[in-house]
Amino acid sequence: MKATLVFRYFWPETVLMNDIARWLVEAGHEVEVLTGQPDYRPHLKMPRQPPRSVWNGATVRRLPLLPERGYGLVRAVNGLLFVLLASAAIVFGRRRDVVWTTSIPPVVQALALLLAARLRGARFVYFLQDIYPDIAILMGIMKPGLLSRLLVALDRFVMNHADVVVVLSDDMIDVVRERGTRPRRLVSINNFSAQEPVGERAPGNEGGPARFLFAGNVGRFQNLSTLVDVFARVDPGIAVLDILGEGREKAALEARVRDEGIQNVRFRPGVSSEEAFALMAQYHVGIVTLRPGLYRFAYPSKTFSYLAAGLPVLALVEPQSALARDIEEHRLGVTAPWDVEMDRLVDIVVDMAARWRGASTVESGRPLYSREAARSRWLDLFGTLDTGQGHSSDISEQDRGGAER
Known part of the structure; x- marks a missing residue:
């Protein structure tokens, strides 16, 4: 398959999409990454990357954004600018079989990329890492009202039209169901350790607190x-x-x-x-x-x-x-x-x-933290898209608790 992964952050930053891109390449898929410059943690001051490069077999395109110095207004503007540029790249770019994206920034990115993918006849995978606007309401950042109801309606639209919605836990599956959402396929695949495990240790014998x-x-x-x-x-x-x-x-x-x-x-x-x-x-x-x-x-x-x-x-x-x-x-x-x-x-x-x-x-x-277990689940998921099974509407309940622990 020709798969495009869209997330504003990518290597050299440590993000899950790094692994997914590498796994798909190793499985024989043609992978394109649409991302930005590494500035998720501005205090780390990571070096800028070339606009186009190849990383572990994946083609990487870094979309042009405004210079950032922190977490202020420019970062929010860049979030929207990235969504627009990524959507345009999909609509006017080469044909793709699958578009994959996350819930960051919330709702807007997934909605825009779903529409772009559908315009080009591509399947769409929505990785719902956190659920908005529910988190914002819980934290007092947003009040329940017209805007929150609109965001829920838009997110429900995305989930109902995505080929696969991936969440992190059965708790999140319950929230998706409570919204009255009925995705074509709803899967729980949790994250994993970004680093390889250390050897066994017993650090409890030394003195002190x-x-x-x-x-x-x-x-x-x-x-x-x-x-x-x-x-x-x-x-x-x-x-x-x-x-x-x-x-x-x-x-x-x-x-x-x-x-x-x-x-x-x-x-x-x-x-x-x-x-x-x-x-x-x-x-x-x-x-x-x-x-x-x-x-x-x-x-x-x-x-x-x-x-x-x-x-x-x-x-x-x-x-x-x-x-x-x-x-x-x-x-x-x-x-x-x-x-x-x-x-x-x-x-x-x-x-x-x-x-x-x-x-x-x-x-x-x-x-719980095994990278290999997560790799198997993600590749199985993309494998079903490759064979067309991702369009089946009777898979969702089978995948409840898809972490299989």
């Missing part, structure tokens, strides 16, 4: 202010928390920790995904924290990096979530909802500091 790590975006979705509350009540000799990354909430959290004299919460600057993974081996427990209700609309991919690095996980999330079920089923750590008493959360941290610091999840977590 247990080291907990939160790695990722220091933003509004993570409930990090409450996490700081928890560690502020823990004896610094028992456990410390490092927050690794950048984001909108970082400056306020740093000021609070400094002003309140919290001794066991520290901040580390954002680094590349490869550097972050190497740092994880220095810790005992990785933390995943989501705002209440957020589990229904996304699945935190940092979980897989922790597991591949050998870290047991403390997941602060509702017990009915797919994330909590995965951790409990494979005995990968401890889960707790945010609505338990603060003293109980403190006890959980203290207990993990004592009981889990020598544990390793490299083998027990492999069914």
